[in-house]
Amino acid sequence: MITLTIEGRQVSVPEGTSILEAGKAAGILIPHYCYHPGLPVAGVCRMCLVEVEKSPKLAPACATAAADGQVVHVHSESALEARQGVLELLLINHPLDCPVCDQSGECELQDYTYAEGRRSTRYREPKRVNPVEDFGGDVVYVPNRCILCTRCVRFMETVAEDPVLNVSDRGDHALIGKFENQDLTHPWAGNVVELCPVGALLSKDFLNKARSWDMDRAASVCPGCSQGCNIVIETRDNVVARLRPRPNADVNQYFMCDEGRLNYRWLNRRDRVAEPLVRRGDALIPVDWEIAIDAAARTLTGRRVTAIVSPGLSNEVLYLLRRVLERCGAESEGVFAVRQGPEAPLPGVPDLAVRADRAPNVQGAELMGFRRTDAPLDAVRSGDVLLLADADLSAAGAAVVSGALARAADIIVIGTTVPAWAAGAGAALPLANMAEDEGTFTNLRGRVQRYRQAKSPPALARPGWSVLADLLVALGDPIVVWTPAEAFSALAQAHPAFAGMTYEGLGATGTVVADAREPRAVTAGIGA
């Protein structure tokens, strides 16, 4: 460890740490553009120049190793002047089009200019103008805004290991370029939008959709696959507008895949079941929650139940569902299916990939004793109550569905939608979806991670943990759960893999379950 002083604060960091990272450790942000902790150091923007005592020249904080006894000034006159110089030069050819730029409000050029830049420009010459270019994938390039930090080029080269971007030409003609017909189609290429500190690389999906200051943000976990990338859900007027990666060194570093990034529209779907429903004759009619819960409880009590659950439900909901099954008749069981897709690793980051299991809580479902199967409807036995817990069975063939319907004596739906084939259900309990709820998922490496509520659920839909707690009470279970934290704590007390965990203790980056390597199917006794 070495100890240095940055802006009067002493900080100790491991040898080899850059001054910039040491600054972060000391709580001091050294302004920068080209530096990114997930990329090799380029040292080209020259924004992070700092004054190091006894050093004749300003030093680039990103490319200078912290040294014992070093005294670093970030806000000295010479460092500030250097930054102002960089800002002025970055702006001479930069259009002043912040009012129509998607990056506005979250633009590092805007932020630092506002904080430290000159009040007006001295540049009187014509600006450099180049046409907007479609880079393929979800990415569009606006060269006029580009500051040539090369983060995108370095990401594609060293992290995605698919160098389709380059710096073309030189001098002030230089641009980010690509080759004809070789687009940003890499499954992780969308990260260049995130990495771009200005509005030069934009998401086509998000183009002109929302201003950054109009959006609300919630820390969450990507529901797209079992990797469990940490994300931020951004909503505008209660509508999810985009997903962005949130750093977690143990899971996704700074990145998320394009599939996950763009797979959010289902969180906004309008065909939701929004009120508790019970069957009256041929129709499902809206009723009060108590009536619907009672109806569901009466149907389940003492019956043999086959629950088909979604591996996209939280650990807590799955745990409570498991307890529900234990209150039902003998031989009740729960199954789930996992939608599959092609794996796509991000080569530059160890153990990071779009996983074949396209659901966020496969591990959690297994830990809660649900049986994984490719044909969940086949599990329905003659005379069963089919408890459909938000599982997506749209891939099942019509014959399989009608066979299961013929065998099932009753259907209870607990979920966000009532599929058309389940219109004959006896009761439907509307749930909040993952963006409307909070809870935890267990990723494929056994990491239990929290996601927060990003928007409110429609009408009378309620969080799953709350609905199931009520249902359990109606089934005679003595459980007392008033908050998601209590739901988690009930799970942690009952399940050895979660022993000792607390909801708060999971923090922003999660905790790994005990004995994570071998997922255990716990089928009995966990609710006792």
Place this chain on the structure above:
Amino acid sequence: MSVPPPGSLTQLERAAAFDPALPDAYEPLFVGERRVALDEVLTRYPTRMAALLPALWMVQEARGWVSEAAMAEVAEVLHVTPAYVKGVVTFYTMYHQRPVGRHFVQVCTTSPCNVCGAEDVVRAFLTHTGSGEIGATSPDGRFTVIEVECLGACGFATPIMIDEDVIEGVTAAQVPEIIARYP
């Protein structure tokens, strides 16, 4: 169809050479003897990538310029991406990214030559070749004239390069006679 040597291109052919919709027209370069030559170059360096500049020189010698299709071929041969090759090609000014005239004229106009009247020499070339403006090819396809930054022959102002030939001490008055030597 191979790309015809520069200068013999008609306007239409030149346009066709640029048309990315015509990739089939490209004939690979690194086959036969040239491939053997490139393999020899590869033995001089510990990495394949290091053969990039020599490979691009081979392309330019053979075709007169470095087309995108050629960049793609070089990329394949050297195990890098076409985008990478393009980034390198666009960095170095001597690789032509467009077809140029049969004779490529570079007139040094950097300061030491500038004070010795290099601008007059440029004007004379533009006028007498008929190419009219910097970087343009004369209508007969014979000459492309550019200003070049420092040819490293400052004591012999004004030095010019025509293709591989360096001619020193050129004055505007000598230009017609020099041009006549390059049919």
Place this chain on the structure above:
Amino acid sequence: MGYPHPPHPRETVLLSQYFGDPEARSLAGWRQRGGYRALEQALAMEPTAVTTIVKDSGLRGRGGAGFPTGTKWSFMKPGDGKAHYLCCNADESEPGTFKDREIMRWTPHALVEGCAIAAYAIGAETVYIYIRGEFTEPLQRMTEAVREAYAAGLLGPGAMGGKARIDVRIHKGAGAYICGEETALMNSIEGRRGNPRIKPPFPATAGLFGMPTTINNVETLAAVPHIITQGAAWYKAMCLSSPKSPGTKLFSVCGNVRRPGNYEVVLGFPFEEFLYDLCGGPPAGRKFKAIIPGGASVPIQTMDEVRATKMDYEGFVAGGSMLGSGGVICIDDAQCMVKQIGRLARFFAHESCAQCTQCREGTSWTTKIVERIEAGQGTPDDLDTLLEIADNMTGKTICVLSDSCAVPVVSGIQKFRDEFDAHIQGHRCPFRVAAAAA
């Protein structure tokens, strides 16, 4: 290609002795003139002993920085199990400089021999001679010399009297001034854009292909054989002023001067006598207005400033400029300094690799402002802006190209302020007006 002038009696021809002698180009011709004796002598010594001689001779890098050559060689640690490389910087692109070109044109074997000795001293098995692409004749001469040296067993697997393998490779540049910067040159050999690298690591630790590398200028390496055969003391004794600057140096003289060309003098030679006696002074009827003594990257000086200068590393610094690459650009009183400063800025803007913000944007902005002033569209505050941009461009980037662009602007405004003011106040270039009237 023109033949060099016959040496002036006050020149000390060491490197330039055979300039103009086509016989010296061949291996046989070079051997007749004593060539490759130094290599033989060096091979009879321990590599460290060779380095010691060069260190003791006081030879300093002739590319611009003037770093002691022997010291540079001593950074290489033989026997570390890694490949070692020697790069010869023959990218000679500094405007005003054309000495390496002549060494390669006339005495290519001098460079091959220098490379072989240096490679032996630093334990390098491979030498890359990076020659700029525009140097078609030097490329051809060097290629031929290397071919001959291989054929004669001087290079290749059995070279060095069987002591070591040595390969010399010619790498042809493709048009980029910045590749004369040592790490940019290495990137260029590796098949990359010629972007200078951040230092540290320095080349002696991680240079070409990530391996320990030494890089020397053509003129530096060409001087080495002379030092080996005639001894460190002999070389060190060649000195007219500062004892820290021994030896001879080729100065390239160009621009508005009566006898342009390469002149080899012992360091410390009086500059005024050099300009007037050797180079013949300004063209008839003209006066020297400005002298750029060390290539386009060093401060512009007035004739009054350079009068007392001694031509060595210390002397030029004392005079307010730098020896640089030894390219002396003379500008006479018929030239517009605003135009020439703009032309220099344009050169650097054209050659910026585009990595660092200050350089990419600053060189171009500077050019635009100076050219606007030259066109009569300048305003008084433009000069303050130029000086502030120049300050921004100095000491803040990976390499010194940005600084090099600022240098002529700052020194030009300081020393020729009246010309800038005349353009701004008169809204036109007085020199153009004078030329039109004449």
